[in-house]
Amino acid sequence: MKSLCFSFSAALLVLASVRAFAQVASPDVIVAEDFESTAVGAIPAGFTKTGAIGVAEGVAHSGHRALQIEPAVKGGRFISLAPDKVAALGGEHWGRLYYKVKTPTPLPVVPEGKKTANIHTTLVAGKTTSPLANDPIEVRLAGLSINGAGEFKYLYNVQPKAPRKEFGVSAKTTQKFTDDWTLLEWHADAATQTYQFFVNGQEVTDIALHKGAGNFEGVELPAAFQTLSIGWTNYQAATGEGFTVWIDDIAVGKHRLGPVAAGK
16 A cells, blocks of 8 residues: 555656656746756846846755846846847736845935935836837846835836837835745736736736737837846836846746746
């Protein structure tokens, strides 16, 4: 009986491993990266980087390594997918990442003559051509607005070139940074002009957009992105040395990719 139970358990373990491999190896999964096979200080093959960013050991959502975004008062530190991977996204894709911010977090620097300040930060962004105005835009698929108390709201926004103005939607609920890993997921569909965003598996409906085919106003999702980048860009100055951030278990594909088990 013990032998039979052991064989059955072993079979279940093998089946689970096969399913996990099938998910990663599926043609619907365009990129899946846990950073475990990347050397410390480097970035995974096929990506390019901007700013001080590289794989570090010792802080990770799963395994032992994650992408570490080095502190900076202002500016972008991110990795960008290879052009062929971006092209494979087409007009609809799902994305996933886990992120963790070093606490206590910095605060916005209040400009001279002002009483308050905010920091606008982007974690996921894609450059493209607007389907509405046919001009260059950056679609920010996962972002934050951080207030003077260090609390934040999630947001979706689009940055066109001047003279057109930036636009977007912000969540109603204010969040606080913790020492826990947070799962972010996003969904973009150009055919229906649909955008969805999820935090730890729950949709943030405040920033969901369902405009319908051909209705580009207020969302402007493209039939194709030219770039897709993941990291941390804060457009206003932060106090101290700035934000230190870790990102792990990133993936993009043609269907919802779901969570990854934490642990070593």
